[in-house]
Amino acid sequence: MYLTRCEINPVARGARKLLGSPQAMHAAVLAGFHAGSGDVGRVLWRVDQDRKHTWLYLVSAAEPDLTHLIDQAGWPATQTWDTRDYGRTLARLEAGQRWAFRLRANPTSNVRDGSGGRGKRVAHVTVAQQMDWFVRRAPSFGIDVGKDEEPTVVLAGRGVDEFRRRSDSSARGGASGRTPSWGQVTVAWAQFDGTLTVVDPDALRAVLTGGVGSAKAYGCGLLTLARSVTP
Structure with a gap:
């Protein structure tokens, strides 16, 4: 299992579309899993927002590639996403x-x-x-x-x-x-x-x-x- 965190740029045009529609965000999340990545299974996601940051969290069986989401709704020039092995937390x-x-x-x-x-x-x-x-x-x-x-x-x-x-x-x-x-x-x-x-x-x-x-x-x-x- 993997836990992923990705910061969203809320002023980006693409981000406004995704943040305004859970249907659109769901499609963007699933687009991060390629057909060759094995059994994707259930992908859980959540958006957390405060005054300074907007974070997208994912929990998934397969490791995501969120390049498209960074290009559309993030900071392509300076930031990417962080994926960690969730199994370590679960095991302890x-x-x-x-x-x-x-x-x-x-x-x-x-x-x-x-x-x-x-x-x-x-x-x-x-x-x-x-x-x-x-x-x-x-x-x-x-x-x-x-x-x-x-x-x-x-x-x-x-x-x-x-x-x-x-x-x-x-x-x-x-x-x-x-x-x-x-x-x-x-x-x-x-x-x-x-x-x-x-x-x-x-x-x-x-x-x-x-x-x-x-x-x-x-x-x-x-x-x-x-x-x-x-x-």
């Missing part, structure tokens, strides 16, 4: 360790409709709903983030991304002369920052490499560990 996870973490997720639940199926996916949009979603699921991630009354996590950001996506069927139908159709996509996201204690290292490894929740193609689901925290 042990129960009892404390880490700072960040997760951008799409908190949702399936509501049963009585038909016996999976039900309808409903987004959690309030602060209380989103925090409850994370705290209740934390044990299944192999981590402890405190009790409901005193969690060691804060809701550091939240918002809604709305963009248009071309349907797969219309993309295939374009070759037969059909008029392409586009659908509106809405993703309610929440950013969780805090500290965690490792309870089940294997479960946490699965989350770090496989992601959390839905909308993974649109920049949600990537949990990263920032630095060790002394107990």
